[in-house]
Each structure stands twice: as structure tokens, then as C-alpha cells.
Amino acid sequence: MAAEDCASFGLAPAMRAGGVLADGDYQVHRDFVDFIVDGRPLLFQLSDLDAVSPLASDIPPAIFAHHVKRLLLEAEAPLPGGRCVIYGCPECEGIECGAVTAVIERDGEGDEGDGAYVWRDFAWQTDERVDLELNGYHGIGPFRFRAGEYRAVLGRLLSGEGPLVPPRRKVLLIGARVAVLARLAAALRTIGVGADITQDASGVPPEELRTYGVVAFGRAVEDGQRAAVRGEFERAGADVAYVDGLAPIVPLLVAQIESALDRGPLAQRRLTRLVAADGEAGVEVTSTCRVRITAYRLDRLYRAHTHDVFDAVLESGRHRISLDDKATRGQSFLVARTTGSVLVARMER
Template structure:
């Protein structure tokens, strides 16, 4: 085996859920990603819509078993000493396809090698191997410390969203949409009667446009008194898919420097997008007409190379009060169109 040492780390990551343009729902998944030589390994493989086995919504016993498996404290689940590195975010079935690799000890160290796309028990390295990726040789102490920290941490903790607003119908639809994609959500007019212990279960608070600044300040004060640091979302418009996208962005705990979608600007009928690696980007425009009816347009869906891009948008999609949602498999950004 010929391999140079690579650094190994872990970082929070997200598979962005949402209400898609065709009306389908995409599941939200929080997981822990593998950071190899300072970059998410997922981005080094290809533009995959996938999550690692270290997902926050798996039962604690299974999560612990996954960690111990990667530490080689249990037999490999696949033939040839192979382990699932990334799998389907919707069902985690091997039949949907998964990135696998052989993991083995090399003295006191660990090696990940022979990465492949696998859909059954046998990996065809010649046909489906990720040639040029790996092998990666990790220092044993660093590798064990990173994975071992998950056994004593709160990697499996789920976060909820508190929805504050005056329009009960919109809040109910928003809460239902969030729950469908896997995000817990409750509605309230304020946070006065919510206990400190319950406030600590929330990761974000979303305010409707009708909530006054005084009411928002009172909610923030309740969270401050409970010692809770949450993200606050200022709802741009009573459009459920748009609000879901805003909340998804607020819940993203991945380090800023390791995100794939890093910038969105919407102005003068154009969208400015920046990505850090080649990936598929989808742009959706939402607008309200004079009767406050919602109109939705798919304005771009394609693969962009790393860098900054300017994309012209259909004038019909961006007239009046309009908003742009940029989406990759791992993140969402939202901006109001500026004129």
C-alpha cells in the first residue's frame, strides 16, 4: 500500500430538506461529515445527494454502533472489509447506491482505501471505483480521538423550531411542512409561558411579518433568560416553501468555511451565486402579486463549477415583490430581489 498521511476530522453537516418546486418534499437530515485534509470528503467524491452513517436521527444505540464500526471494533457490514461511508438520505438502502470503502488497521493507524459506488453486496472496483480518491492514511490517535468524541457528545440531538406569528393558517401549514421533512415545529403567539427546559430544545425561532418589534424583543429576552442561543428567522413572506428554505438555512450548523453554497445575491433581474466545488444548483423564484397570490418559477437547474456565477432570471419571475431560493444538496440560501 502506498499512501501519505492525511488529516482526519469531523464536522456538522446538513442534507437540506424542503418543499420542492414540483410539490414534493425532501427530507432534512443532520449528520456528521468526515473532514479529510481540511475538506468535507463528500465534496471530494462528486456531487452526491448523500449523508454519512453518523446521522442525528438514528437511535442512540445504532449511532454508537456506527461509530464503533468505523473504529473497527466490530466486523465490517459488507464483504471485503467494506463500510458504508455515504448512503441514501431518504431510505439508507444499499439498493439506492452508497459510497463504500475498505477500512483497515495499519499498525496503530487506519487506512481508508478502494472507494466505490456500490448497489449490492459486491463492489466492482474496476467499473464503479472512485479512481484517484485515496487511499487515505490517518494517524491512529487523531482518528480515535475524533470518532471517540462522538460517544460522549450530543451528536444525536435533534433541534426544533418555534414559529411565532399572528396568521394561524400560515403557521399551521408551515409547521406541517417542517414536520413532514423531519424538523420538529410548534406554533405560539409568544414565549412567555414556555418553560426554560423546553426553550432549550429549540434551534431556531421564526417570526411572521406581522409580529411587532416589541413582541420580538420579548421572545428574545425569554431565550436569553433561559441561556439559549438560537437562530432568529425574519419571515420574508407568507409563502410556505420560502419560509421552509429560510429555516433550513438558519438550522445549518456546518462551519462556514466548509460549505459548498456560500453566496447568493439577487438584484436587477440577476442572481449571483458562489460555490466552492462543482455541484448542481437549483434556483427557484417566488413572488406575490397584487392580490397576494403566490407564483413559483424554476429559473435555473444546472451544474456550476467552483467560483462565482451571474445568472440572468426570467423577468416574469422576478417582477413585483419576489424572492430567490438557491439550493444544493447540502445547503440553502434565500434572498429578496433588490431593484
């Protein structure tokens, strides 16, 4: 088989950002490994699909390994016709919610690089049988992956040498408003992100500090206290992101923290830019997707107000969006969401 007939196959850590939505619902946070085909996440070819691969961090190791073996055709496919789940519901594992499936098969013989693995007949499936004419993704695939590269990438994942799912990081909350911190911690735990509250990180064992991915400071935390906390994490060799809370609004703070938890490269995100100034939002997306923008505003009495200000499908590229002046006056902030990504910006004047 000629090399030019094959697509490149890779894996990369990915995240489905959780959040507290404007209507009060919760969206669960999921860490998973995504499939990279010819240098781009395969999920991006599925437009606005909110889904994760079966290679997720919150499933037991034995099940994780079994999913990998299915991709290698070393375990039986879970669905008739040799079909495997490529992406499924981020909230549960039931196919009843819908899943993207494909037939995975070998083309050619040999395990030393000969032949190829083929992913074909992509479809949307909600039960054991599939109607390709009605529910097939006719513009996606088939993909032919060199057997040697394919097996090596998935083999490294099984051995622990490849791009593993990021460890489930906790968040450390530091601030003066205990009630706000308690509500924020509860919201984070509800969406699947661990959270602890403290005022002083001194004396905490380095191995415990290294379990945190984000440290979030409230607006009232003084510079000296921030520096002391940063010093403890630096001495522990902990790779953390620091978040300065924009306002004591729980959904806004959750969005800030989710944005900080996303450490993947920009090329593997859908939403790469959000700026807000003079009643407008500037947004950049890397593939066609639905973008939702929510405005959060504090009035003169420091009461929080929430407004859904934009919800539409945008093509790849940069966009300028005019927003309702009532939603963005005074001290206001924007949260932009796509499937998997979230960014936050202060409205500048």
C-alpha cells in the same frame, strides 16, 4: 510511516437541508457528522452526491455507536471484503438506493499511535458486490490516517466529548396568519423538523425554550412582541437563530428556516453566498456541484407564483446568473439549493 504520508482526520457536524420543492415533493432534513479529510469535508470530493454519513442524529444510540466501532474495526464490516458504508441515501438506509463504500483496514500494529488506518477502493455500490472497474471512484483516496489521531477522534465521539451530531432542534413559529402557520408547521414536520406555534413565549420553562433552534416571525408581528420573545430566550440562555418571514409562501419560509438551522462554518458548506438584484443572481460555491434556483413571486393580488429559473452544475467560485424577468418581477424572492445547503434572498431593484 512518515507524517507527510498521512492525511489528517476529523469530524464535524453537518446538515442535509430539507425542503418543499417546486414540484410539490418533500426533501427530508438530516443532521449528521461528516468526515473531514485534510481540513475539508470528504463529501465535497464526491461532486454532486446527495448523501449523509451513517453517523446521523435520528438513529438510536446503540446503532450510532456500532457504526463508530465499524470505523474503528472493532465490529465486523457490513459488506463483503471489509467494505463499510461511508455515505448513504438521506431518505433511507437501504443500499439498494446506492451508497459510497470503502475498504477500511489497519496498516501497522499498535494502538498507541503506531501505524495507520487506511480507507481505500472507494466505490458506488447498490448491492453486496461491487465492480471497482465500473463503479470505483478512481480519483479519491486511498487515505492513510495516523492511528492515534483516528482513534482519538472517534473515541471522543463515542464518549460524548467530540463534535457530536447537533441535537434535533425544534422551530417556534409566531405570526398572525394562523392558516399559514399551520401549513408551515405541517410542512416542517413532514421533512423531519419539529415545529410549534405560539403567540407568547412568556412563562415557558427555560429548559423547553432551549430545545428550539430557530424562532420564525411572520411579517405582521409587531416590534414589541418580537422584543418580548427575544427577551424570554435571552433569559433562558437559549442559542437560537431568528428568522423574519419574507412572505406567506410555505416553501419559501421552509427554505428560510432550513438556512437558519445550518450553523456550520462557511468552509464546510457548498453554497456560501446568494444575492439577487435587477434580475440577476450572484452565487458562490466552494466545490463543484449542482445548483438549483427557484423564484417565488407575489402578484398584485398576493397570489404566489413559483418558477424554476436555473438548474446546472457550477464550478467552485463566484457566478452571475441572468434570470427570466417574468419570474422575478414585482415582489419576488430566490431560493438556491445545492446538495446539503440552501440560501434565500429577496430580489432587490
